[in-house]
Amino acid sequence: MYTIQTLNKISQSGLALFGDNYTIQDNLEGADAVLVRSAKMHDIALPSTVKAIARAGAGVNNIPIEECAKSGIVVFNTPGANANAVKELVLAGLLLSSRKVVEGINWAKTLDTDVAKAVEKGKGAFVGPEILGKKLGVIGLGAIGVMVANSAQALGMEVIGHDPYISINAAWGLSRHVRHAVSLDEVLAEADYITVHVPLVEATKYMFNKEAFSKMKPGVRLLNFSRDTLVHNGDLLKAIEEGIVTTYVTDFPVEEVMGNPNILTIPHLGASTPESEENCAVMAVQEVKDYLENGNIVNSVNYPECIMAWASNCRLAIIHKNTPAILGKITAIIAGEGINIRDMSNRSRGDFAYTLIDTDTYVSEDNLKAIENMEHIIKVRLLVK
Numbered sequence: 396m397y398t399i400q401t402l403n404k405i406s407q408s409g410l411a412l413f414g415d416n417y418t419i420q421d422n423l424e425g426a427d428a429v430l431v432r433s434a435k436m437h438d439i440a441l442p443s444t445v446k447a448i449a450r451a452g453a454g455v456n457n458i459p460i461e462e463c464a465k466s467g468i469v470v471f472n473t474p475g476a477n478a479n480a481v482k483e484l485v486l487a488g489l490l491l492s493s494r495k496v497v498e499g500i501n502w503a504k505t506l507d508t509d510v511a512k513a514v515e516k517g518k519g520a521f522v523g524p525e526i527l528g529k530k531l532g533v534i535g536l537g538a539i540g541v542m543v544a545n546s547a548q549a550l551g552m553e554v555i556g557h558d559p560y561i562s563i564n565a566a567w568g569l570s571r572h573v574r575h576a577v578s579l580d581e582v583l584a585e586a587d588y589i590t591v592h593v594p595l596v597e598a599t600k601y602m603f604n605k606e607a608f609s610k611m612k613p614g615v616r617l618l619n620f621s622r623d624t625l626v627h628n629g630d631l632l633k634a635i636e637e638g639i640v641t642t643y644v645t646d647f648p649v650e651e652v653m654g655n656p657n658i659l660t661i662p663h664l665g666a667s668t669p670e671s672e673e674n675c676a677v678m679a680v681q682e683v684k685d686y687l688e689n690g691n692i693v694n695s696v697n698y699p700e701c702i703m704a705w706a707s708n709c710r711l712a713i714i715h716k717n718t719p720a721i722l723g724k725i726t727a728i729i730a731g732e733g734i735n736i737r738d739m740s741n742r743s744r745g746d747f748a749y750t751l752i753d754t755d756t757y758v759s760e761d762n763l764k765a766i767e768n769m770e771h772i773i774k775v776r777l778l779v780k
């Protein structure tokens with residue numbers, strides 16, 4: 396039996412996949428794994444029973460992934476599972492940043508008499524440009540950025556993209572019409588519209604600051620469907636005052652940006668579609684189940700990918716530091732008991748590593764303890780098929 400805690404509302408079609416061997420609860424007591432969306436986990440003390448956290452979504456800045464790695468908690472996310480939902484809202488955001496639809500609707504709501512006449516008289520206040528032929532800069536060409544770039548191109552925009560770390564898969568998916576911008580400055584200088592699709596990490600925090608705004612084309616429209624603090628809000632407000640930014644569309648409103656007529660605040664709706672919620676939940680549940688039951692690691696953000704088909708009925712799943720000679724010591728303990736190893740896989744990522752070992756028979760309690768007590772070993776699990 397396994398116990399799962401959900402920290403946010405997770406789609407039922409995903410949770411149903413857990414099946415009878417799982418209990419789902421809303422507290423951490425005895426939890427083997429946690430499912431989360433945007434809830435902040437940095438201040439939550441996790442019990443030692445927790446082996447995995449799955450973020451049903453893309454961004455993991457709400458989870459202390461380094462600390463989790465140190466204590467042997469594997470953190471997963473669901474790459475691409477909500478990308479289409481975000482792409483569709485970004486396309487809406489592009490249009491809303493241009494045409495004064497929100498302002499116009501709000502004004503129209505105030506009309507109650509002689510409406511048709513008032514509309515024709517007042518509509519001149521809500522003129523906004525078309526996006527056709529305008530230049531869109533896409534910063535970050537991952538799951539979302541690629542979809543946005545391709546769709547904007549199909550809508551007739553000229554698209555330039557910047558991503559120094561673009562993956563081969565993403566590059567394969569990118570339309571050949573999207574021009575490669577070698578530097579961020581190139582995008583800032585040329586684009587009429589800029590949309591940002593990078594993760595929030597130390598290196599990207601406040602990437603839109605005073606210096607970046609000073610390099611932008613006056614009148615630019617900026618879209619942020621990624622995270623609040625990618626943009627320095629104080630510098631943004633000045634850039635709006637100075638006429639550099641015409642409209643800022645954000646999916647991450649905070650107090651500082653509320654009430655500004657040039658800022659459209661969307662209440663973090665990027666991934667809020669039934670399709671995306673289901674996709675994310677299904678992927679997150681599959682990842683957690685595969686890890687808890689088989690020891691396989693797929694789509695982790697703090698541990699290496701490691702997948703091995705069962706070669707016997709007994710498996711050791713060992714999380715350890717990525718340090719020399721550790722495998723020899725583990726296998727020496729197993730061999731000392733006269734147990735044969737049928738298959739083995741060892742993968743590393745930065746300071747951490749993971750080893751799966753399938754043995755002919757069960758390693759004894761004493762020797763499991765001996766492995767657990769070795770220097771650089773973080774967590775040991777014995778799995779049974």
Ligand SMILES: NC(=O)C1=CN([C@@H]2O[C@H](COP(=O)(O)OP(=O)(O)OC[C@H]3O[C@@H](n4cnc5c(N)ncnc54)[C@H](O)[C@@H]3O)[C@@H](O)[C@H]2O)C=CC1
Pocket residue numbers: 452453454455474475477478481534535536537538539540557558559560561562565592593594595598599620621622646663664665666667
């Ligand atoms: N508004 C919403 O509801 C949602 C927001 N997001 C946000 O969008 C972000 C991106 O999501 P995905 O596209 O799914 O992630 P992804 O991991 O597929 O793509 C991120 C891309 O950013 C690139 N990148 C990293 N640092 C960069 C830099 N300094 N300059 C340019 N490119 C850089 C990476 O190489 C990668 O290709 C997430 O991290 C999350 O913060 C994601 C899903 C929903």
Ligand SMILES: O=C(O)C(=O)COP(=O)(O)O
Pocket residue numbers: 432433451452453454455477663665666667
């Ligand atoms: O996946 C992401 O990074 C998101 O921002 C989506 O967040 P949510 O799952 O809607 O709370």
